[in-house]
Amino acid sequence: MPSHHIVLHLASDATGQTLDSLVRASVAQFSHADVTYHRWNLLRTRSQLRRALEGIAQDPGPVLSSVVDPRLRHELTVGCGHIGVRLINVLDPVTNVLQDELGEAAIARPGGQYVMDDAYFRRIDAMHFVLAHDDGQEMGGLSHADVVLVGVSRASKTPTSFYLANCGVKAANVPLIPNLPLPGELEHLSRPVVGLTIDPDVLIGIRRHRLDVMADRRMDLVMRNNPYVDPEQVEEEVRWARRVCARHGWPLVDVSQRSIEETSAAVMEVIAQWEERHRP
Structure with missing residues (x-):
């Protein structure tokens, strides 16, 4: 058609x-x-x-x-x-x-939803928080997060964190890197932790695109043979990250076919469930 x-x-x-x-x-x-x-x-x-x-x-x-x-x-x-x-x-x-x-008439105020109220300043604070706690920075501040996102490199942790910040959610994100110990701050954190997982083939495509953007032509062959995009190693990396999340009881959100908005909605649902379970 x-x-x-x-x-x-x-x-x-x-x-x-x-x-x-x-x-x-x-x-x-x-x-x-x-x-x-x-x-x-x-x-x-x-x-x-x-x-x-x-x-x-x-x-x-x-x-x-x-x-x-x-x-x-x-x-x-x-x-x-x-x-x-x-x-x-x-x-x-x-x-x-x-x-x-x-039982009342609408006030017909243009842009009425855009006011500098408490919700507005929560979003601004959340933006500052994401900037300070992106990619494993300032680990000591994780206890102040509304949620901590973990996952392998290029699993949409940062863009999801910024989208959540625009919803007023303070999100930190921490990379899961094979052969490196988890930050100690994650082990006993009393805040919700959510793992972002992704299909290895999708991840390889994202990483190759990233390398294409970063590498010049002389480095193209070297970068394309990088373990960062090796299919076997990427598949094992994703499996390892899933096992880490399962071992710690961290729920997983698969971002393979999700937009940032959909991923954020799934994360916010996990936050709501966590808060319900931990309500006094």
């Missing part, structure tokens, strides 16, 4: 992240969608909205909007009507339900 091309306009009065997440999840359900995106973010004034409408008119297509200001919403509705494109206010279904259930 050939791809079907469409144009989508995403109109937001804030960063546009809500629309991006919604559209990615929706478009992913279609195998043959070829989508051109036009993003119109931080629409806070009528002049900004009019420039967006001019852009929509130049390349017409459905408009998905998370604009909440009533006056701007009205102008966007009228403008889309004149252009002849569909407009969907994506927040309305949820907002209407909440208004009915809570």
